[in-house]
Structure formats: C-alpha cells, structure tokens
Amino acid sequence: MPGLPPGKVPVELLERYVFKRIGVGSASVLLGPSYGEDSAVVSAGGFTFATHVDPVTAASRLAGWLSVHVACNDVAVTGAEPRWLLTVILLPEGAGEGLLDELTGQVDRAAREVGAMVVGGHTEVTPGLGRPIIVTTAIGAVAGGYVTTGGARPGDVVVMTKTAAVEGTAVLATDFEAELKRRGVPGDVVEAGKRYLERVSVVREALQLAGYGLATSMHDPTEGGILGGLAEIAHASGVRVVVREEDVPVSRETRLIAEALGVDPLRLLGSGSLLATVPGDRVGEALEVLGEAGVKARVIGRVLEAPPGGAGVELVRRDGRVERLPRLVQDEVYKLF
Template identity: 30%
Template sequence: MNSVTNDKVIQLSHGGGGKEMNRLIKDIFFNAFDNAILQNEEDAAVLHFDGNIAFTTDSFTVAPIFFAGGDIGKLAVAGTVNDLAMMGAEPQYLSCSVIIEEGFEIEKLKTIVASMARELKKSNTRIVCGDTKVVPKGCADGLFINTSGVGRILKPKISVKNLEAGDCIIVSRDIGRHGAAILMAREGLALESELSSDCANLWPIVEQLIAANVDIHAMRDATRGGLSAVLNEWAKASNVCIEVKEEAVPVSDEVKGLCELYGFEPFDLANEGTFIVAVPDDNAEKALSVMQQFCHCQSASIIGQVTADKVTADSNNAKENSQQGKVILHTPWGSARYLDVPQGELLPRIC
C-alpha cells in the first residue's frame, strides 16, 4: 500500500471510506496525534470519568488559514482547550473533525496537523477521535476544522451568573491582537511592527490560578465579539453593572493604529488567547501576580469593577435601576458611555 505522502493534493477518494481514506488517516492524523485511545479504531473513544465534566465544541473557518502568530490548526486546539479551561476544567480529550476541499495541498495539511500536535502538548491534551470529509473543489474554502472537547472540572461554579458587586474585572493581556492580525493578513498589510495574533493555550495559566486557590467567580476568553461581548454577557447574566476604565485596558499601539485606520473598536476585536476573569476584590492582587508570571500576560490589568448589587427575581427594583445588565466605559476625559454588544459584520471568518 502506497503511503499518502506520494500524493500531493487531497482527492475525493481520500474521503470515500475506503483504502485511500484509511491511508490518509493513518499517515497523517494517527501519526501526529499518536496515543493508545485513538489507535483503538473504534467508532468512539472510551474514557473514564468520576464527577462533573465540561463538554464544548467549536468549528474553525479562519481565513487565511496561516496568519502571524498561528494557523487554523493551532487555533482549533487552543480554542477548544480554552473553552474548557474557562469552565475550570482540565482539557483532557479532544475530537478532531476536518472538512477538506478537493485539491488541498497535503504538505499544508501536514503543517497544520503538526501545529495541532504542538499545541496539544502544551496542555497535555489528547485527540481521541476524529472524522475526515472531503468535498469537491469549490464546495469549501480549503480546510475547516471542528474540535470538541471534554475534561474534568477542577474548579466548580465558575459561571457568567456568578458576578457580585465589588468583584474586580481583570484582563489577562492587551486586547484585539487576533482580530488585528487577521485583518492585517487579509489586507496584505506589512506593518513595520511585528503584530501577531494572541492565539495561545490558556490552560497553563488557568491551572496556576486554580492551584493558587484564586476565588474565580467568572472567566471567559474574549473571542468573537471581543471584550464588549463578554462583559455584556456577564452583566446581563448576573444582572449587575460592570464599570470599566478605558485607560486601564491594555491595547498595543499597533492594534490602536489599525483600529483608527479601519474604524474598529479594540473592545470589539476578537482575541484567541486573552481572557477576562472576575474575582472578589481581595483576590485580585493574587490573581494578577499569578497571571503576570506568564510572559504573554505581563500586561495583565484590573480594568474595572462590578458596581451594582444583584437583584432577586421577585424584586421590582430591576427596572428602576437601569444600570443593571449594562457595561459602562469611563473615558480618559471624565465622560462615560455604555459599552454595547458589537453589531454588524465586523470581521467575517475571524476564527
């Protein structure tokens, strides 16, 4: 049986369920994701759990598939690992399902799969099941990847509904880099600066926050919709007001520049390795010191605070206090405005 490496591009037969597909899966995916569970070749992986687990899914359609700071493979692993991590769950097992366009270069596929394998190692995560589909030329744009993930919850009760008045809002690093990097790649901009995506596996940081016993109320990576989407979701779900100081939010000069050029707000731009955490006031310094140990998070900052009390379900105060469920941005000039959920097209195929 020939090795798939003799082929240069993906053909329809690589998705047919026969010999060619078996070769592709063994030569490329099994080789890179090598582990005993995956090699079992059953229809499903058998895993053991005792207790609560987190389960999540994400499809990745980013264009271009290679960008400064990452590629679709790194993103597909980091994205799902981060969704688990944000729930206080150890990212133990992932699935990997690919939809490949006929004619896609096998060398590119190998590069992407190798990138996935590298990213998996950072959180000791294993891909234990998968699926490969090939669609005719023109029916997909290159390559789409779905990863779903499961892992045991080490820190329970992290929830969008758990914010309390007095909680500090911390952002792990400067915001907007992923959105800006994709925009740059797409527009063919060659800035003098070295702007790259923040795409990263957040589990190592979260693991340390849990180990340090930080009392995490809410935690979320600020992906599509950026910081604005996360804070608004929190404010609504917990029925609180979140007040943010604009000048406390770290934004790189490169991202600021691109935002001015294209009329974006850094708060709305996607991130892929930047998270927001809400902790009680007396836990904030501890959380910051843990985060700042990681080289990408040296600019971790307290950017605001939760200021309105929760309102009980049977209270009539909710409507009277119009700040609840809102996010207020205090500008450097002393004025304040609502930071709203982003609207409109933003950047399609950002992740």
C-alpha cells in the same frame, strides 16, 4: 425575512430556537446551554468534566492552531485542565495535500503545547467552502469546584490578562499581510503581530486563578473581543460592569494593524486575554498569583449591582462619554472577511 448577520446568532434567537431544544434532560448535567457560558459541565462516574466545541471560521492559515487553543481556553476557564480533543476538518474543494499537512501540523503542535491528545474527529473536502473550517471539541476534568461565566457579583473587580485582540492581531497580520504592508504598516510590526499566535492560550492563567479559588467568574473573549466578553459576563451574571476605555491595554502592534484596516481592537477576536472577576478584597492576591506565573494582568473595571433588567456593560470612553453596549457585540473581523 432578512438574513442573519455573520458571527454569533442573536441572543433572542438562541433563547427561542436553541437553548430550549436540548432533547432529554439529565441530572448529570451541572451546567447546560446558556448565554455566555463557555463550556458544559457534567458529572459522570464520580468525576466532573467540562467540555466545549468551537468552530474557527474567521481565520484561514491559522485555523488548526487556533481551533485547539480556543476550545481548550473555554474548558480551562471552568477550572478544568483540557485533556482530550476531537477535531473536524472541512477543506474547500481543490485543496491540496499541503493544506491538510499544514492544518494537522498546527493541531498537533497546539495539542502538545497544552498537553492534550486528539482522540477522534472527521476530515473531508466540503463543496461550497471558500476557506478551511475546523471545529474542535475539548474535554477536561475539573479538579475542584468549577467556575462559570455567570458567577460575577457586585463588589468584584474585572481583571484582564495580556492585551486586547491577541487572536485578532495574529489573524490579521497573517491573512492580511500584503494589504497591511500596502497601507503602510511597517514590516516589523506585521511580523510581530504574527507572533501573537504564541500568546493565544489562557490555560495556564485560568488554572492558576481557579486553583487558588480567586475567580468568581472567568471568560475567554472570542468573537466580539474584550467588549463582547465583558457583555457576556455581565448578562450571564445579571450584573452591571463598568469599564474605562483607557484602562484596557492595547499593544502598539494591535493598534497599528487595527487602524490600518479600520477596525476597533476592543471588538476584535480576543482569545489570548483572560477576563476574570475577583472579589475586591482579593485582587492583590490574584495579580500576584498571575505575576508569579509570568502573566501580565491589570484591573480594567468593576462589577456593580444592576437594576431589574439593567444588566450590561457601560464603557466610559476617553472623552468621558458613556456607551452602553448591546447584549451581543459583533466582531470587527467580519467587516474584512
């Protein structure tokens, strides 16, 4: 039997081996394990909480910072403000005190940025690891109704904040700095790419849209990038999403770094961009709210009704070709790691 490819496990295997094996069911679980959903939502003591756990495996020097922001993003897209964190830090054999200092410093700074507290976790040196792995659980309270990935409806439009591959740009500029410069990428582009690290949080824009009740669904595109995130929205919602390649913003730094390393920026680690579906008659309001929060956003696609079994994403390429995306979009970063 062939081994599984790196990255997210194929959806059919999740449905066969993961989603059905959940122990004892509970009426307090409002949103449990399902394809494309960023967080679980539970009710306890009269309050509603969203929680998410995520590993950072495709980054090395930025793992601490990303672990906090990626987990907090996934909680915020439900409309919950992330407040509490549990962090598991796995260090490779031979790691020195300096690495632990660097990673926990990143965790601390990221937690302070989003206003959350690390309340527990675990730290160890793990045999067999080639680089550090950090797994962070984020928990937040939902103030009003919660938002799901699977809430997109025909007639909605797809709004995207910032640019594609924010997280991927920061990771590649940091972990592949020497290789990028060797391949002719200007030093100022690499340095600018590193600073994309400062853009990976979507907490502010997600809470803004949720607070005004503008989003029918929200999603933090991580593995698989923008296209992977769109595929998860489409399949979780049972709709057809049509997006034009030319409408998806890609920054100069991202484009140059991706070209040098031979990867597709639309399929590259996407945390830092928020994907949201908004009713067509409220899109102007949504863009205004985001603009007032200092967040650039634009419409990149539309949501249509799907025929039975026809949910998915259609990508209209620049040359007019229509590409139907698979249910699971593999991330380009694994070509390099």
